[in-house]
Amino acid sequence: MKSNTSTQNKLYMIGNAHLDPVWLWPWQEGFQETKATFRSALDRMNEYDDFIFTSSSAQYYEWVEKNDPAMFEEIKLRVAEGRWVIVGGWWVQPDCNIPSGESFVRQGLYGQRYFKEKFGVTAKVGYNVDSFGHFGMMPQILKKSGMDYYVMMRPMPNEKGLPGRLFKWESDDGSSVLTFRILFEYCSWSKDLEKHIRRCETELRAPFDQLMCFYGVGNHGGGPTKENIESIKRMQLEDETAELVFSSPNDFFAEMEERQLPIPVVHDDLQHHASGCYAAHSGVKQWNRRAENLMAAAEKMSSIASWTTGQPYPQDYDRAWKNILFNQFHDILAGTSIESAYEDARNEYGESLAIAARGLNYAVQSLSWNIDIEEEEHMKPIVVFNPHAWYSRVNVEVEVGGLKDEHILVDDESRAVPFQSVQPAATCSGRTRLSFIAELPSLGYRVYKLTMNPSVPKSSASPIQASDYTLENDRFRMEFDPQTGYIASLMDKRAGVEVFRDLAARPVVIEDKTDTWSHNVFHFNRVIGQFKAESMQLVEHGPVKSVIRVKSVYGNSRLVQDFTMYRELDQIDVKATIDWREQFKMLKLVFPVNFIFTRQSYEQPYGFIEREHNGEEEPGQAWIDYSGITREHNTVYGVSLMNDSKYSYSIHNKEMAITMLRSPIYAHHDPLVPSPNGHYSFIDQGIQIVHYSILPHEGNWETAGTVMRAAELNQRPITVIETYHKGSLSQRDSFLSVDQDQVVVSVLKKAEDSDDLILRAYETTKSATRAVIRLPKWNRIIEADFGPCEIKTFLIPKNADAPVRETNLIEW
Incomplete structure (x- = not known):
């Protein structure tokens, strides 16, 4: 029998099952293992009244919801009871270095909204226990997605020294989350846990004499076993070193907040683990970058077209994003999965790229079709769209047919623009690829024209x-x-x-x-x-x-x-x-x-x-x-x-x-x-x-201008070869601009719950500033103070009488 002791030593026993949906197996096997793991956790709850299970990743729950609705209802009851604890708040546990900032926002947007819709709760604890490093701006994104706490494990103590297992992790904007680095492992073997618990007890040191101990079979799922739980119950009676309690990260962090401990602050990214993953598998990394950027451009143009011409905003953008988010899972995007997994990843990224390209084309062609372009024999209009919210001077390359020696290129004011023919995509006669430098309005478009009008003088520009x-x-x-x-x-x-x-x-x-x-x-x-x-x-x-x-x-x-x-x-x-x-x-x-x-x-x-x-x-x-x-x-x-x-x-x-x-x-x-x-x-x-x-x-x-030039390299101008027609739009226009170069508008999209627009911007240079964002077509002016590297999100109502308001990353 455990003797009386005055120690405050306590281990919060966190029952979990780390699920890699893809790694040394394909996603279909991960799908099945998710169901088996969730079934096992529910069975343990039926057998042990005090057992608590912690689980993350909205994708897994969606699989169960669609494939075993009855089990999904059981999970809902356990969540309501408080013994099935949802953490993470993201779609999956992604690689935490390679996705874009906006991808991390969407992990929370889709994850937290799913958990709220299906279970009536949102995650309070960010949770990436196996990701191979963590970028330094994550605290801000977690905080603005409703998560005040974070659990991670890598890098481990041999890879990065930290002042303690428990610390406040702070990002450049000043946001901080109370963070815990897992002791030794996020999972355990299936048998008796005494050795695992004993080694965790060696980390208990006043005043940090209460820590979490994670247990449960993991990687290929599994979760806590009967023998795991029985060994904890036995040690609850025998262990004189520490009190063992079945618990959750939520309860642990709440207790730590109440104790008002002298918690150290870490202001840094958390690296390095598995440095080869930054470069492994060029294909998946390229697909990811392309999909992220094409979705960003598609959303911006679809938003503008929706409010300008009435072009319906695509309903399948969420499908595209969920494909991207799933394939950002840390063992996929890091390049560490089996070869066949990348055939699946290529296909899903391909679906996202197709959805984005289709939506983008609908948007820009709806806009270009409504531009008033005069009739002129042999004239070929080229509408060039700028997906960025700044004046952009960039090289444009576009394939055209029927180019003649007499053609010259002019802008919307009939000024000659230097151009040259470069190697076309097709090796045949009749197709030409043009290269010219376009000067484009901020998040807008401009019409250039190939004309044979003899009254327009040719450009006199000489080669370098x-x-x-x-x-x-x-x-x-x-x-x-x-x-x-x-x-x-x-x-x-x-x-x-x-x-x-x-x-x-x-x-x-x-x-x-x-x-x-x-x-x-x-x-x-x-x-x-x-x-x-x-x-x-x-x-x-x-x-x-x-x-x-x-x-x-x-x-x-x-x-x-x-x-x-x-x-x-x-x-x-x-x-x-x-x-x-x-x-x-x-x-x-x-x-x-x-x-x-x-x-x-x-x-x-x-x-x-x-x-x-x-x-x-x-x-x-x-x-x-x-x-x-x-x-x-x-x-x-x-x-x-x-x-x-x-x-x-x-x-x-x-x-x-x-x-x-x-x-x-x-x-x-x-x-x-x-x-x-x-x-x-x-x-x-x-x-x-x-x-x-x-x-x-x-x-x-x-x-x-490094930030802008890099963005222009990754989101290039969009061109449409048009014809002459009447229309209500001018031949050059801008829909959105910012008066400070250091503030970048990264997102313009339809709001999740309405036809309003969401605009997201961030400060890029770690320097506080006041910025004015203008949307002149809708008489909207947003004035906002940005802290260093601060991300701000605004909801712009379609109702012109309703005011713009700032919202969080979940749009609540």
Whole structure:
């Protein structure tokens, strides 16, 4: 019999079942295991009156609701009773580095609303126990989604030191959530739990003498077993070290709040675990980036068309988002699942992309069809839409038919616009691909016209200076090394700055014999080779841009990089086509930078973070920046690297790098050592295309437009080849604008519960500001104070007499 003791030591026993719906098995198996796990938890509740079960992820409940309605009703009763505790509040437990900021918002939007609709509750505790790291802006998103608390496990103590198991995690806007790092494991074996409990008891130290202990068979589901529960009951009578109580994270956090403990504050992202996951499986990461951005553009244009022309807002956007959210599950998006799982992921992302493309097309063609375009023989109107809420000056490429030598391009004011023909998609006569620089109104459109009107003078623009080895416009001169094909010099003529200190855009091959996750590996730096140029050629040269194509080879792999310099734009765009045939190797593009006293910034979801230049592999979104002081003039200067599909970077001293790919075995997990004679399937074999941009800039990235340029690379202009017709819309218009460049409107969508609109914006530079957002067509002006990196959401009623109001991320 347990003796009387004055200790306050307590372990809150958290019965759970970690369910990976996809990992070493396909989603269909995860579907079945979800039902089996939920059935087991309900059976344990029938057998033990004090047993409490904790579970997350709205997707699992939707599966059960649609496949076993009777069991779903049982769960509803247990939730109402308080013994089945819903946590997480998200659609799944996603990778917590790679999705966009808006994807994390939608995890909560769809998860919390589902739980409220079906069970009458929302989650109070964020819950990502197996995700491989956690971006630093997450506290704000959790807080504004109704969750004041958070449970995580990775990185573990050997991967990141934290001041305690319990801490306040704070993001740059000042939001904080009380956070708990799980002791040892989120799951347990199916037998007696005494050893597990004993090791957890060693972590009890006053005043933090009450902690959570997670138990239950997991990964492939399962949950607490009879033997688990019986062993806890036995130890409740015998254990003199700590009180053991069946409980939930909700109760634990409530008790910790009441105790008013001296809780430390952590203001940082939580890294690093499984650093190889930032780059593993280029395909799923590219599908994810494309789907997120196409959905964002589609929602914005569908919202505008709905309120402008009456075009019905698509009803299937929620299906598209749920596909995206499910495939952001941490073992799918991280690249660590079996090969066949990525066929399913490709199909679901494909469905989302098709839904988004269809909705976007309905929207822009509804708008373009209502533009008043005059009749003119041989004239071909091109309507160009800007999906961004800022004035945008971008390269537009569009395929047209019937182009003649007499055609010239003009804008809506009949001013000639330089254009050039580039290689079309079709290898046949009669089709041409045009390239021109468009100047586009903020979240609006502009009509350009191919005309043969003899009264309009042709553009007199001349090409930049170019050869097979050099490109030079008014701002930059770029030279290539003829032997290697690397950038030998990038000179900013205006600033008098040599951007790179050595050969740049260098394709470096690194030995990488780690498993799919790269467990316990933080640096990838064993260089074993480099691609070398086979040929270099000026392949495009006209009044808009010039392009040098560098073809390189390494082993059986090939790399083609098309370097583009524009006459009018201050960035270098690169299209990289990689045909990768290597195994147990990694490819990085390396850029040695020529600055001192530097700071290194990485985009993270709905924010950014500064990190050391220690060479560690780091997660990032669409851009990184390296800024400092120039050696030549002692002035502030920097360079941003932006891309459309990569998330893994490293900066070692003065060398910044994008990790383009790595090729481990699919779903290979240490400590298993692959047989030298084994036959395995390797990731990232074959062809992939990546677009990246180099943006040198005077001053820092905050004033250089890095955030906007990266967004333009990922959400490109939309074009519609029109005809002449009468209409109520003008040939150039803007529907939304913001007076502060540092405030970005990321979302314009239909509200979940009405035909009103939801507008979301965030501050990008960690600097408080007051912004004015205008929607002139509806006489709406929103004035708002933004804190550093603050996300704000506004509901704009369709009823013009009703005021705009700020709401949370769940739209409540």
